[in-house]
Amino acid sequence: MIRAGIVGYGYWGPNLARAVAESGLLSVEMIADRSAPALERAGRRHPSTRMTTDWRSLVADPSIDAVLVATPVDTHFEIALAALKAGKHVLVEKPITDKVATAAILVEEAARRRLVLMVDHTFVYTGAVRKIAELVSSGAIGDVYYYDSTRVNLGLFQRDVNVIWDLAVHDFSILDHLLTARPVAVSASGAGFVPDSPENMAHLSIYYDDGALAHLNVNWLAPVKIRQTLIGGSRRMVIYDDMQTSEKVKVYDRGVMAGECASPSRESLVSYRIGEMSAPVISSREALVTEMEEFARCIASNARPITCGESGLRVVEMLAAATRSMALRGQPMELAPERLAS
Amino acid sequence: MIRAGIVGYGYWGPNLARAVAESGLLSVEMIADRSAPALERAGRRHPSTRMTTDWRSLVADPSIDAVLVATPVDTHFEIALAALKAGKHVLVEKPITDKVATAAILVEEAARRRLVLMVDHTFVYTGAVRKIAELVSSGAIGDVYYYDSTRVNLGLFQRDVNVIWDLAVHDFSILDHLLTARPVAVSASGAGFVPDSPENMAHLSIYYDDGALAHLNVNWLAPVKIRQTLIGGSRRMVIYDDMQTSEKVKVYDRGVMAGECASPSRESLVSYRIGEMSAPVISSREALVTEMEEFARCIASNARPITCGESGLRVVEMLAAATRSMALRGQPMELAPERLAS
Amino acid sequence: MIRAGIVGYGYWGPNLARAVAESGLLSVEMIADRSAPALERAGRRHPSTRMTTDWRSLVADPSIDAVLVATPVDTHFEIALAALKAGKHVLVEKPITDKVATAAILVEEAARRRLVLMVDHTFVYTGAVRKIAELVSSGAIGDVYYYDSTRVNLGLFQRDVNVIWDLAVHDFSILDHLLTARPVAVSASGAGFVPDSPENMAHLSIYYDDGALAHLNVNWLAPVKIRQTLIGGSRRMVIYDDMQTSEKVKVYDRGVMAGECASPSRESLVSYRIGEMSAPVISSREALVTEMEEFARCIASNARPITCGESGLRVVEMLAAATRSMALRGQPMELAPERLAS
Amino acid sequence: MIRAGIVGYGYWGPNLARAVAESGLLSVEMIADRSAPALERAGRRHPSTRMTTDWRSLVADPSIDAVLVATPVDTHFEIALAALKAGKHVLVEKPITDKVATAAILVEEAARRRLVLMVDHTFVYTGAVRKIAELVSSGAIGDVYYYDSTRVNLGLFQRDVNVIWDLAVHDFSILDHLLTARPVAVSASGAGFVPDSPENMAHLSIYYDDGALAHLNVNWLAPVKIRQTLIGGSRRMVIYDDMQTSEKVKVYDRGVMAGECASPSRESLVSYRIGEMSAPVISSREALVTEMEEFARCIASNARPITCGESGLRVVEMLAAATRSMALRGQPMELAPERLAS
Structure with a gap:
């Protein structure tokens, strides 16, 4: 059983937590969110999970194998990079980051450390x-x-x-x-x-x-x-x-x-x-559960996920180029x- | 009753001829087409209409008040211009011509001669x-x-x-x-x-x-x-x-x-x-019949049609600009x- | 070429006449209708067809091989029976008659004379x-x-x-x-x-x-x-x-x-x-044309049509039984x- | 707050329990089901609710104001009657019972005791x-x-x-x-x-x-x-x-x-x-929650619900008559x- 920590329990985090639990391959060890009411909601649904308002303590926790990031996009880079540096496998909500440069750094960091870096491009699943x-x-x-x-x-x-x-x-x-x-x-x-x-x-x-x-x-x-x-x-x-x-x-x-x-x-x-x-x-299998199985499979076999960090980077390149073109008619x-x- | 001549009895011409007949405001005086079988078909449906293989004789015929052009687009300019110069009101199948320059000439010629120039943009009707x-x-x-x-x-x-x-x-x-x-x-x-x-x-x-x-x-x-x-x-x-x-x-x-x-x-x-x-x-009134009424109304009252020559020119400008842009990604x-x- | 006579040129008759002409296997020899304007319309579309206001003369005409009946349903029986007795093959608009008894008589008459009796159940085609x-x-x-x-x-x-x-x-x-x-x-x-x-x-x-x-x-x-x-x-x-x-x-x-x-x-x-x-x-072949081919095939080979008189009788039995049941809730x-x- | 007891936590009971909780007008005081796993599931979702395998003890419990019955239809009558006799307001899953006679007895019993008897005809809400x-x-x-x-x-x-x-x-x-x-x-x-x-x-x-x-x-x-x-x-x-x-x-x-x-x-x-x-x-308000509000309103004001016991009886009369007719074609x-x- 892969022990997962989830950072962010706002709109999307609860879905990730539920899919982790339903996968049977990962467990919801820890959840981090700055908001106390969010953690209270999380506690009702995941009574045996540890809660924290400090994502850094989750990322640093030695009992955590993998970190799932479901925070606002402008915080993805900092959290995901810290998690990789702490030796955790990482799954990031889409888009992977809000800039090509930061996405590229995450990809390189994961490659260097031979960690799984995956993006939550749910539709693919x-x-x-x-x-x-x-x-x-x-x-x-x-x-x-x-x-x-x-x-x-x-x-x-x-x-x-x-x-x-x-x-x-x-x-x-x-x-x-x-x-x-x-x-x-x-x-x-x-x-x-x-x-x-x-x-x-x-x-x-x-x-x-x-x-x-x-x-x-x-x-x-x-x-x-x-x-x-x-x-x-x-x-x-x-x-x-x-x-x-x-x-x-x-x-x-x-x-x-x-x-x-x-x-x-x-x-x-x-x-x-x-x-x-x-x-x-x-x-009709739920996409998020299939995605969690892919995450678990890649962690177990050191494989590259379908929606790997590189694919996340390519998507950000496209998003950035399209936004530039849009500004120029x-x-x-x-x-x-x-x-x-x- | 406005006496109409139709040039071109291929794919679209028969529809124009039928709509002219059904309008009750115009009559199908003459039909021109290079193809003998086309004229034969036309004769069966419009037994009292004169037929010719020579569009120039139709355009020159003094009994014709208005010319409807339903030929291939690259012939629109020559035929429509000749008709205007012969003092006829003109309705041209869409697009009015295949170039901005020729469309502009038609618009100017019609304006100078105070003739109705209308484009068959059927959807508008x-x-x-x-x-x-x-x-x-x-x-x-x-x-x-x-x-x-x-x-x-x-x-x-x-x-x-x-x-x-x-x-x-x-x-x-x-x-x-x-x-x-x-x-x-x-x-x-x-x-x-x-x-x-x-x-x-x-x-x-x-x-x-x-x-x-x-x-x-x-x-x-x-x-x-x-x-x-x-x-x-x-x-x-x-x-x-x-x-x-x-x-x-x-x-x-x-x-x-x-x-x-x-x-x-x-x-x-x-x-x-x-x-x-x-x-x-x-x-549920048929668009082509409504369009013929508009043509007749404008001829009778010297008014500018909803789909006037200028609108036809503007449409050609857009088509040409879009084609240029498409070539440049x-x-x-x-x-x-x-x-x-x- | 089977020479067909059409009785009734109101709502449905023109469709039958057109399908007969398009089939290439039957020709529209004669059309009967009591209404002069109806015959005038028929004449414009079928210029070489003989017209009559008297269906009995059509049925009696020796040049006619087959009679198509497109009159109000309460006249089907009389006309179809007369046509069969005159030795003609018969195609009747649906339903074949308005009573089980009369439908049965037509079926028997056609069987005795070995003539094709067919019902225009168009949907089947x-x-x-x-x-x-x-x-x-x-x-x-x-x-x-x-x-x-x-x-x-x-x-x-x-x-x-x-x-x-x-x-x-x-x-x-x-x-x-x-x-x-x-x-x-x-x-x-x-x-x-x-x-x-x-x-x-x-x-x-x-x-x-x-x-x-x-x-x-x-x-x-x-x-x-x-x-x-x-x-x-x-x-x-x-x-x-x-x-x-x-x-x-x-x-x-x-x-x-x-x-x-x-x-x-x-x-x-x-x-x-x-x-x-x-x-x-x-x-996407038109059903009525397919139906005319079936009619011609059965006349040529003395075969029973898909929508034969017996099927027409069975349909009338069902219609009559359903109407009786409806009256009794x-x-x-x-x-x-x-x-x-x- | 009206204190509700729910009998039956199989397919539909969980929905009733959730709607009761979301209504804010009733509370889920007690849940009865013969199945221990069902009660365990209920306990996770309603941690402060008392659980029992004996519906009779729920019905007899003096702290319960209203009983909601979500058991198989052939048990509705016995449970609902017992609840009414214990002075409880009753909401029964549809259909109210499986026989006209038993439905009529429930209606009479509720009327005599001036208790609310309501049927869960959800679509009406x-x-x-x-x-x-x-x-x-x-x-x-x-x-x-x-x-x-x-x-x-x-x-x-x-x-x-x-x-x-x-x-x-x-x-x-x-x-x-x-x-x-x-x-x-x-x-x-x-x-x-x-x-x-x-x-x-x-x-x-x-x-x-x-x-x-x-x-x-x-x-x-x-x-x-x-x-x-x-x-x-x-x-x-x-x-x-x-x-x-x-x-x-x-x-x-x-x-x-x-x-x-x-x-x-x-x-x-x-x-x-x-x-x-x-x-x-x-x-887009959820029907079951609207229904619970109606139940609470009727209990509070001694009113007759939209889907009252009498309507439940009329529905059973129709179901029974239709089944008899179906057996007789x-x-x-x-x-x-x-x-x-x-």
Whole structure:
């Protein structure tokens, strides 16, 4: 049993604590939060767990094997670095940090100490995304042409983070997991409609070195909640609709074929293939529990997690580049080729 | 009764001819097409109409008051200009021409001769768009913050025109009709996945001088047909789903209000307003017939049509700028301020 | 080429005439209608067809091989009988007649004269129903447990026919085609909410000799149009939603298995099987044209059509029994075992 | 604070206990269950509550004001009667009992002792049903013509109760709440497709003394979950779709008007009214908590609850009559006029 300490018991920490407990592979040894009422709530749900208001004492505690960080993003770096330096494996809520430089330091520190550094990119562990990843890696999709995601809803506006860092982060982590191609540039447009508030709407285009194009539409000010992703491939196409209770993933055996021009009409360049649609069975296992199993597996076998620190760093690079492009009305930002290998 | 001549009886011409006949305000005097089988088809449906293979004789015919042009886009300029010079009122299929310069010449020629020059931006005349225009102009929407349109389907790939000129043209004409703000820049990303074929997928962001942002997602290679537009305003928000047989337009009494921060939490910047949704009654009158009535009204009263030549020119400016931006991976294109007044 | 005469050119006759012409296997030789304007409309669309206001002359015309009857239902019997007696093959709009006795006479007359008698149960020829029939006959569905159809919309109220004869007739013909089991009883409930108008809402249950149960929900006074049928089988289940433009038929690899009681809980009687859903490709060929091909095939080869006179008679038996049951608040009506063989 | 004792901590008891605690108006004083593990689970969630394996000691405990019964339905009568005889107010899980006779005894006992007897018909307390009740009672719907509910899904099969007692019970309680008309007869059809298992599919028609017709379609063997109710009225119509996360209730300003026959066509009996659709704001307050407030209010003020014992008795009468009709293939069952007043 891996003994886990959780830093931060606000919005997301309780979910991590519960998933740790349910995994059966890690135990909730200790919880740290500055707020006494938060610790009281934690105590009711985890009566045998030690509580502290001082995260440094948790990080320093010799009985702790792994630290899970669920604090505001601007504190991730300090806490995660301290935990790594104390020899703990670390799981950090997304995004890993708020700057490329600090994310890179965490990655290096974990590598040097041969510790597991993992980012809580939860969507990657959902049954739907795992099924799509299987379809991509098995070749069922063929070459991935595009990934086109709409992730909009009404609120919640964040005080200090724009909508890219809040919502696009999910798609960047999914893209990092699904695609083997390398992103080479990003162009983003956005706007904010609430005074003194960061951008609440953004559209991002990501160019890949194999010609694929990803697009993310994120918005905190939409009348309804939409979570829909179209994925186009040379063999099949996918619609992933996370608002559906069943049939979240639909696979379409459809596409175009470049071909001979039968007639000289202006529309006869290509022919179409229209085959069956199918909705595969999706695992309903809770993503967070699957994620905890991955964390435990990597700690036990000294393996690199699916959502490793490097993937977290790549996601932050994308978030930062997109934010820069957005400030320049879509000016494309080239992405450095010397990115860390996956 | 206005005597109309139709040039081009291929894909779209028959629809124009039928709408002319059904309007009761114009008559189908003459039809021109180079193809004999096309004229034969035309003759069966319009037995009392004169047919010709020579559009120049139609344009020159003194019995014709108005010319409707439904030929390939690269021939629009020559035919429309000849018709104007012959003193005819002109309705041109969208887009008005394939270049800004030629569109501007048509606009000037029509103005000089005080003839009606109208573009067949059909969507502007649908019951749904007319209802949305009413909601915007009445103030029910409040300030328009954004217009976010998804217009994707499988095919038809065009031989010589990219997806922007084929699909985004609809949204540009709707935007030109709905918004009073001036577009100041456009950024576009796109890709083509069929060899030797123009771009089949594009994302366009249009910046307006009042801070509004429009976004268009167009794609010929999507597994299903989606025609969905979200419009966000300071008072209400709209979802326009053209694939619905009923309830195409839904109006949401929802939004955010910047306000006092009750608690110091990171998510409490704004408060939300969640009110009723309503789907107003939409006229089911056919758009093309409404459009013919507008054409007849403007000819009779020497008025400027809703989709006048200037609006057609503005749409071509947007299409051209977006295509340039797309070639430069989203590099924003500034739009000249000295655009023609609406 | 089979020479067809069409009696009745009101609401449905023009569709029959068009399908006859498009089939390429029959020709529209003659059209009869009492109304001069109707014949004028017919003449414009079928310029080489002879027109008459006297259906008897059409039926008697030696140049006619087959008569299609698209007149009000209370005239079907007289016209169809006359046509059969004149040695013509006959296709009658649904329902075949308005009484069991007259339907039986037509069936006997056609059998005696070895003429094709077919009913225009159009739905049976749609791509969707043909696909479902294939799924049933191939064993993919397994034993059919139930057929549960909802067929509701707003209007059109009929003057002299209740909603069962107008809407349930479609499901009865589909059931007659899909199922090999014999219906043994029917129970129906209904109500009319418009004064001096027949019942506009009805619910029908049909019991089959193998234990299957069909249910039809028909209503002229629903706020929206619903055309949805659930079909449950021992192996698979189907949802047929005719309002969908694509994916009209969805096949679910789902069901229950009676099994051992693992635990003594009250809910553990059965276990569930949840597999993939798939939407097969459905032919988009127009049903009426397919139907005309079937008519021509049967005339040419002296074969019995899928929707033969006997099936039309069985449908009328069901309609009549359901109407009787409805008048008695669901009192079940036994169906005679000596029904005509399929 | 009303001191509540809960008998039964299996499937539903924990929900009742939580709602009691969240109401702030009742306290969870005591929980009884025969199962030690159940009591252990209860103890973790309600650490200050007394636990017992003997429901009789709970019922007899002088510190208890009210007893909530969440045991199997065949034990409701004995426990609820004992509680009433001990002077406790009683809330019983639905259905109140499994026989009309025992339900009537409970109602009489509560009336004699002036104690609150309430049934846990939870749906009546949902925001959606409360909104619909408001629309009916305010006259917005006009005369209610019909209530047509589809409540189907895959499982769970019950061991000893047919699908009517499991699913139709919800609609009967909603109908009892919504309608002021008196049900006069019921006709039901059903079938069971799993050997040695009760009926898993049923269709019920309920006739009202004002001509209204209700219909319930319940099924444990459907491929997908459907929870959809159409309500037709003389002024407006409603669609209540409980599977929607938003817009559960849609109100259609649509209907028919009997009128003059403009033309002698067979379809011109009535004219149609097609107005706006609107989706009102629905309270998202949890139904069970609202229900506990109602229980507390009635105890405090000696009032009759919305879902009083009499309504529970009327629901059982309907369930029993429908089950009898189902055994006779839809034979209508008259309902006694001398039912208890609401």
